[in-house]
Amino acid sequence: MRYYLVAGEASGDLHGANLMKALKAQDPHAEFRYFGGDKMRAEGGMLAKHYADMAFMGFTEVLLNLRTILRNLKTCKDDIQAYAPDVLILIDFPGFNLKIAGFGKESGIKVCYYISPKVWAWNQKRVIKIKKVVDRMFCILPFEVGFYKEWGMKVDYVGNPLLDEKASFVPDPAFCDQQGLSSAHQIIALLPGSRKQEIERLLPAMLSVTEQFPDQQFVIAAAPGFPVVYYQQFIGAKNVKLVFGKTYDLLNVATAAIVASGTATLETALFHVPQVVVYKGGAISIAIARMLVKIRFISLVNLIMDKEVVVELIQQDCNTLNITDNLSRLIEGPWREVMLENYADLSVVMGEPGASARTASLISDYLKSQS
Incomplete structure (x- = not known):
């Protein structure tokens, strides 16, 4: 055929x-x-x-x-x-x-x-x-x-096909060494999406919180369609690593994540990584969407569970202060434990690969x- x-x-x-x-x-x-x-x-x-x-x-x-x-x-x-x-x-x-x-x-x-x-x-x-x-x-x-x-x-x-992908995933034991990641630092994964527009809107907001977490190592899951130099314009002098084609290896070792709304929110949840979900769109696009969209949530995790499992920071709420506050709660503390419990329930709902x-x-x- x-x-x-x-x-x-x-x-x-x-x-x-x-x-x-x-x-x-x-x-x-x-x-x-x-x-x-x-x-x-x-x-x-x-x-x-x-x-x-x-x-x-x-x-x-x-x-x-x-x-x-x-x-x-x-x-x-x-x-x-x-x-x-x-x-x-x-x-x-x-x-x-x-x-x-x-x-x-x-x-x-x-x-x-x-x-x-x-x-x-x-x-x-x-x-x-x-x-x-x-x-x-x-x-x-x-x-x-x-x-x-x-x-x-x-x-x-x-x-759900993401279960297939996760089931076939074999962690690379040399991942951290290859990427220059120290076991002495907790890893925060940044997943800004794969589209140019969402990367340019979300990555600066994600990177704006790095100075508030000097004891953590931030790592960007880069989209394969863009070169290193493209991401470097956002990173500048910040101590932030880039990973291409190794998103699952990154999630496998991450303590928490900041994730662009989309499929990646569900992938992150399936790896049981506590996350903050972010989204920014054009002002006119968002205004039209708010008139037309008939759902309570934007992240797949919340939609599937029909409740707020992960925090969604949309448009003006997607700012340094809010991301910092929510990320801090997910690195350690009761919010982290509650989210992990909800992730366990999500895995049951999702079923088998x-x-x-x-x-x-x-x-x-x-x-x-x-x-």
């Missing part, structure tokens, strides 16, 4: 790589072409475009980069048409991928969507379009099944039933 996958950010690259691995186990003759990143490229096939050139966040940012987005859409459509895949597998990234799903449907290509768009958060009527352009939907959050059912759409809950294998099996069965 010929598979065309589209992932538009770092988390999608991770999940896409795991799915490709599982598909190869189901289909030894699998051929891949994709929009994705380095992790997918490591699984083989042909990378048509890297996600670093695609990810724009926020309403204002999308408008400002509309020409680039439209060009990427045309490139993707033309590439899909030229490749003529047996199935199109779209991974999250709804603003882009729902348009590609419509194109795929019009072109007579079977469309599978892995990791549901967060239509439950805002503009729920998008489900109407999804029902028309997506043949099979695979969800990774348990509550999504009930949501889609209310709209008359049957979906498959496959578990195997999402990628289950999704690959369902896709394989579906394609066989249609042949």
Whole structure:
């Protein structure tokens, strides 16, 4: 079978790589072409475009980069048409991928969507379009099944692929030595995200607290799409380390973390690292979001548990004073213990690994039933 996958950010690259691995186990003759990143490229096939050139966040940012987005859409459509895949597998990234799903449907290509768009958060009527352009939907959050059912759409809950990634992780015993990290200092992980806009908005706020913690070592989990010199402009003379491609090794040894809202909040929780969640967007984008978004929380940890497990510092609340205060409580003390207890409950709710294998099996069965 010929598979065309589209992932538009770092988390999608991770999940896409795991799915490709599982598909190869189901289909030894699998051929891949994709929009994705380095992790997918490591699984083989042909990378048509890297996600670093695609990810724009926020309403204002999308408008400002509309020409680039439209060009990427045309490139993707033309590439899909030229490749003529047996199935199109779209991974999250709804603003882009729902348009590609419509194109795929019009072109007579079977469309599978892995990791549901967060239509439950805002503009729920998008489900109407999804029902028309997506043949099979695979969800990774348990509550999504009930949501889609209310709209008359049957979906498959496959578990969460982050559990697969964590289960396959083998800690590097030489990590601290290789990175020049001393066992005498507690490590604070900084996860500012993988998009240029979020890094530039969040990393300065994260770094602004380092002087308040002279006994801790701060380490940035850097996104692979950016060079060292890019991060150095923010770090300056601060004693802060950079780690590329070793985020799980970093979380494995971290005492606490400051994390950009997104998939990384759930990864951090699965490693049982107490965290402060931060987010900043453009003023207009945030104002629009607050009018449209229908959820109480922004972090996956809180959304899944349906309560405040981790503190969320959004927009003006994301400042040096608030981050310092909350981080101090997580390094030691009762807040840390309560969060760790909630993380244990979260692990039970999340269940067992195997999402990628289950999704690959369902896709394989579906394609066989249609042949």
